[in-house]
Amino acid sequence: MKTLVDITKTAPPSDQPATIRVPEIEKGVGCDFDSYLLVPDNTLDDRIAAAKSRLGKNVVILGHHYQRDEVVKFADFRGDSLKLSQQAAATDAKYIVFCGVHFMAESADILSRPSQVTILPDLNAGCSMADMADIGQVETCWEELESVGGLKVIPVTYMNSTAAIKGFTGERGGAVCTSSNAAAVIRFAFEHGERVLFLPDEHLGRNTAFRMGIPLEQMVVWDPFRELGGNSPEQLRNAKMILWKGYCSVHQRFLPEHVDRVRREIPGVKVIVHPECRFEVVQKADSIGSTEQIAKIIRAAEPGSKWVVGTEIHLVNRLSKELPDRTVQSLDPNVCVCTTMFRISPQHLLWTLDNLCEGRVVNQIAVDEKTKQWARVALERMLSLV
Ligand code: SF4
Numbered sequence: 001m002k003t004l005v006d007i008t009k010t011a012p013p014s015d016q017p018a019t020i021r022v023p024e025i026e027k028g029v030g031c032d033f034d035s036y037l038l039v040p041d042n043t044l045d046d047r048i049a050a051a052k053s054r055l056g057k058n059v060v061i062l063g064h065h066y067q068r069d070e071v072v073k074f075a076d077f078r079g080d081s082l083k084l085s086q087q088a089a090a091t092d093a094k095y096i097v098f099c100g101v102h103f104m105a106e107s108a109d110i111l112s113r114p115s116q117v118t119i120l121p122d123l124n125a126g127c128s129m130a131d132m133a134d135i136g137q138v139e140t141c142w143e144e145l146e147s148v149g150g151l152k153v154i155p156v157t158y159m160n161s162t163a164a165i166k167g168f169t170g171e172r173g174g175a176v177c178t179s180s181n182a183a184a185v186i187r188f189a190f191e192h193g194e195r196v197l198f199l200p201d202e203h204l205g206r207n208t209a210f211r212m213g214i215p216l217e218q219m220v221v222w223d224p225f226r227e228l229g230g231n232s233p234e235q236l237r238n239a240k241m242i243l244w245k246g247y248c249s250v251h252q253r254f255l256p257e258h259v260d261r262v263r264r265e266i267p268g269v270k271v272i273v274h275p276e277c278r279f280e281v282v283q284k285a286d287s288i289g290s291t292e293q294i295a296k297i298i299r300a301a302e303p304g305s306k307w308v309v310g311t312e313i314h315l316v317n318r319l320s321k322e323l324p325d326r327t328v329q330s331l332d333p334n335v336c337v338c339t340t341m342f343r344i345s346p347q348h349l350l351w352t353l354d355n356l357c358e359g360r361v362v363n364q365i366a367v368d369e370k371t372k373q374w375a376r377v378a379l380e381r382m383l384s385l386v
Contacts, residue, residue: 031351031354031355031358031360033347033351036350036351037347039347039350041346044070044346044347045346047354048074048346048349049074051350051353051354051356051357052353054357055095055353055356055357057091057092058093058356059093059094059095059096059097059353059356060076060077060087060088060093060095060096060097061075061076061077061097061099061349062077062084062085062088062096062097062098062099062100063077063084063099063100064078064080064099064101064104064341065078065079065080065292065312065314065315066315066338067100067314067341068314068342068344068345069314069317069318070346071099071344071346072099072314074099074349075099076091079291079292080159080290080291080292081100081103081104081108081160082159082178083292084098084100084104084108085104085108085111085112086111088112089111089112089113089116094115094116094117095116095117095119095356095361096108096109096112096116096118097119097121097352098118098119098120098365099121099344100120100125100344101120101125101126101130101338101340101341102120102123102125102126102127102130102162102365103127103130103162103163104127105118105119105120105365106118106162106163106365106367107159107166107379108365109163109365109366109367109372110163110166110367110372110375110376110379117361117364117366118364118365118366119361119364119365120344120363121344121348121349121351121352122344122345122348122363123363124340124343125340125341125344126340127160127248127340128248128249128340129160129200129201129248129276130160130165130200132200132244132245132246132247133157133161133162133165133199133200133224133244133246135162135164135165137224138165138168138199138224138244139168141197141222141224141229142155142168144227144228144229145197145242148233148236150237151195151236151237152193153194153195153196153197153242154172154173154174154189154192154193154195154196154197155168155169155172155173155174155189155196155199156174156175156177156182156185156189156196156197156198156199156205157169157174157176157177157198157199157200157378158176158177158178158179158182158198158200158201158204159176159177159179160200160201160248161176161199161200163372165199165200166371166375166378166379167370167371167372167373167374167375167378169199169375169378170373170374170377170378170379170381171377173192173193174189174197174381175188175189175379175382175385176375176378176381176382177382178290178382179204179275179276179289179290179291180289180290180292180293181382181385181386182204182205182275183208183211183212184386185381185382185385186198186208187212188381190240194240195236195239195240195241195242196240196241197242197244198242198243198244199246200244201244201246201247201276202243202247203247203248203251203279203282204275204276205219205241205244206219206241206243207288208275209240209241210279214240214241217238218238218240218241219239219240219241219242219243220235220236220239220241220242221244221245222242222243222245223245224244224245229242229245247276248276250276250311250312250336250337251273251274251276251277251310251312251336252276252277252278253332253334253336254273254277254278254281254310254331254332255278255280255281256278256280256283258310258331258332258333259281259285260284262308262331266306266327268305268306269306269307269308269327270286270287270305270306270307270308271284271285271286271307271308271309271310271331272285272286272287272288272289272294272297272298272308272310273285273287273288273309273310273311273331274288274289274290274294274310274311275288275289281310281331285310291311291315294309294311294315294319295315295319298319298323298326298328299319299323301326302326303325303326304326306327307326307327307328307329308329308330308331309328309329310330310332312336312337312338312341313330313335314337314338316328316329316330
């Protein structure tokens with residue numbers, strides 16, 4: 001028999017039922033998703049809005065900056081994954097529907113209150129970068145580093161990593177970082193060790209460390225498919241930064257030639273790129289910044305200024321629409337979409353909300369308690385620094 005809980009703790013609008021009864025957690029598919037593929041596009045908006053309204057304050061919808069417009073317009077909050085997770089935890093909502101990718105929903109679950117349930121509308125919405133650092137590979141890497149002896153390594157992981165990697169990092173004295181505070185977190189790591197194992201994005205690690213004054217010669221890449229990551233013990237002893245061989249499939253597409261081309265074609269252009277881009281691209285750009293920083297810098301720019309942006313296309317297009325008095329376009333003429341995030345369709349969102357309305361939780365993301373505890377330690381270390 002199902003355990004039922006009342007999710008309507010706040011007074012609903014008068015046209016809503018007084019109580020929506022929802023099973024605590026029901027596994028399974030709920031309403032048949034396939035039937036949602038037949039819902040005519042022109043009715044989706046109304047149905048999503050109605051389901052959201054029926055759930056009222058019991059649900060909070062989060063939309064990442066890279067999420068598609070048809071979905072993000074229903075978000076209660078828009079932003080990067082850390083900010084969104086913190087905002088959701090500060091609400092009274094029992095259900096957190098994260099329109100992002102898997103590691104983001106895990107982060108929301110880690111930071112949420114015990115009474116909150118986190119949902120990812122499509123479980124196939126993963127992240128190519130997070131998937132490049134498997135916990136088994138990282139544990140093997142750690143054992144191999146220990147076998148070299150005397151390296152004193154502190155792990156630092158980017159927010160864009162699985163909960164297991166965040167937990168691993170917390171348990172071994174390390175911390176999580178975001179693209180805007182990576183330098184502060186790396187500095188913290190060097191206060192406690194002599195080397196940093198930077199996971200899972202080699203570009204963010206290299207770009208940040210270089211800007212901190214660490215020369216490229218003191219950085220090695222760890223290839224998880226090779227013994228000692230493809231390095232000799234001597235190379236590891238000489239290294240300050242051990243960069244995990246991972247990257248974002250979207251940001252890695254931007255090339256130095258793209259920067260050269262826009263400089264030739266658009267006089268006076270400013271190039272701003274995300275630090276997940278390759279080192280050679282970042283070196284040629286005028287400025288680098290996280291998603292939040294990119295948006296802030298372009299919003300604060302002079303009317304008439306021209307911006308070419310190296311990040312995911314949905315954020316670029318949104319800024320372009322929002323700021324018609326300046327030019328904002330993508331660095332890559334071939335559209336750079338986060339295809340996994342794009343998997344969260346309006347149909348998935350409607351299916352998720354309809355299930356909640358009918359008393360079912362589908363696609364819950366629940367991080368186990370031990371991982372959650374250590375991942376929180378790694379996140380709290382970061383938050384204490386910034
Ligand atoms: S843009 Fe890159 S890092 Fe961000 S979610 Fe997509 S694949 Fe992952």
